[in-house]
Amino acid sequence: MRSSTHRFPEHICPVLMPRLTPASPVRQLTMAEGMAYLAQHGLNPGDWKPEHLLPHRGVYVYPLPSGEIVTLEAGLVDDGPAFVFANPAALAQCVADDFFPVPQPRLSWPQVHARSIAAFLQEPEFYLTPLRARLGPLVPFQRLSDCEAAYDAIRALVKRKSTPEPERIDLTYQFALAMGQFFIEPRGYSFLVEKTYGGYNPWYTIYLLTKSSNQEKRNLFSAVCRAMYSQSRANFRTCCWYVTGVPPIAPLD
Secondary structure (H helix, E strand, C coil): CCCEEECCCCCCCCCCCCCCCCCCCEEEEEHHHHHHHHHHCCCCHHHCCHHHCCCCCCEEEEECCCCCEEEEECCCCCCCEEEEECCHHHHHHHHHHCCCCCCHHHCCHHHHCHHHHHCCCCCCHHHHHHHHHHHHHHCCCCCHHHHHHHHHHHHHHHHCCCCCHHHHHHHHHHHHHHHHHHHHCCCCCEEEEEEEECCCCEEEEEEEECCCCCCCEEEHHHHHHHHHCCCCCCCHHHHHHHHHCCCCCCCCC
């Protein structure tokens, strides 16, 4: 019997899309614009207080005398987003929704699809469709041999110097999710979905649980990346070892 532990809200949206309209009480600024807006009100980025750090997020919060609130992403990197909220309630709504309208051009594929990753078994087409465009009828994987053929094809693309780095990342994540789906559904592996924060919005990480007595957690994305980007010729069985904990010399159940 397959089991899973989901550590995310039940009302997750299928795709990470902005819910705020231009008329909403929030403005998105560049980091430079956000710091300039603070300066207009006599503040600088060093004026934040520990109690004003958003919970679980690397985001600084600056209440202004006007009642507005400015937020800056920790690190203050040049391309980091900043926001101006009309009032505390507007900020509280984004926190309650667990969503900030970070511009999509700044986001990687796993960030854009973060909420879909959290529900990747229920809504698989966001990763199966681009893989199918590359691999054809192999997707979704029905047999171990399908998964192996896909691994070999995707790894060849990832290792090819002409493949742009963002495309390599996208392909690796898409394959990892399809591989996870294969081991969870036909092969009965248990899994966890864990939520963490880096900046404004959450990340969701998939862990497969090994079938050993201690059910060791294996980070699906890290395991596949380790094999895909290995300087040695990590074959498919090596990738399966990283993902499932079953060494290449043992039968893969």
